Amino acid sequence: MNDFNDRYLAVCENHDWTVIDDDDATVELSKYSPAGEDFSFTADKKGFVESVKQYAAGFNIDEHIEMWIEARKNGVRGVPSTRELVKDAEDIDKMLRELAAAVWREEENQCKMNKITFTGSGGVRIEQDKQADNSVSIIA
Numbered sequence: 001m002n003d004f005n006d007r008y009l010a011v012c013e014n015h016d017w018t019v020i021d022d023d024d025a026t027v028e029l030s031k032y033s034p035a036g037e038d039f040s041f042t043a044d045k046k047g048f049v050e051s052v053k054q055y056a057a058g059f060n061i062d063e064h065i066e067m068w069i070e071a072r073k074n075g076v077r078g079v080p081s082t083r084e085l086v087k088d089a090e091d092i093d094k095m096l097r098e099l100a101a102a103v104w105r106e107e108e109n110q111c112k113m114n115k116i117t118f119t120g121s122g123g124v125r126i127e128q129d130k131q132a133d134n135s136v137s138i139i140a
Helices: 005-014 048-058 061-075 082-115
Strands: 018-021 026-032 038-044 115-121 125-129 135-140
Touching: 005 018, 005 082, 038 048, 048 082, 061 082
Parallel strands: none
Antiparallel strands: 018 026, 026 038, 115 125, 125 135
């Protein structure tokens, strides 16, 4: 259910992420950080929500800062001060967590939209999954 689709695209774009359809299997998501870094990562189309959640959970603020400090030592121009790198890495972490939460909420909304619930006499509830063939649950 959580494969990449137009609804997830809209969620990403509403959070100011640019989505580039790389190929049949992945999409690239990019966004400028507050300090101006063109930050991007790749997510799988199949299991898109889980892919985004895993990337956000695995983002390491310290490693990100260290990467840019090392780049500055190797002559990369335009690298901000260490203080600004720390703040920016924290902001990127927040951007990722917000995106992961937003696509997860959309996944929940899509799951709710794909269920039909009937409540019969005696409080018996019947749920049918519109995505699955003949999948019916009876909940007493």
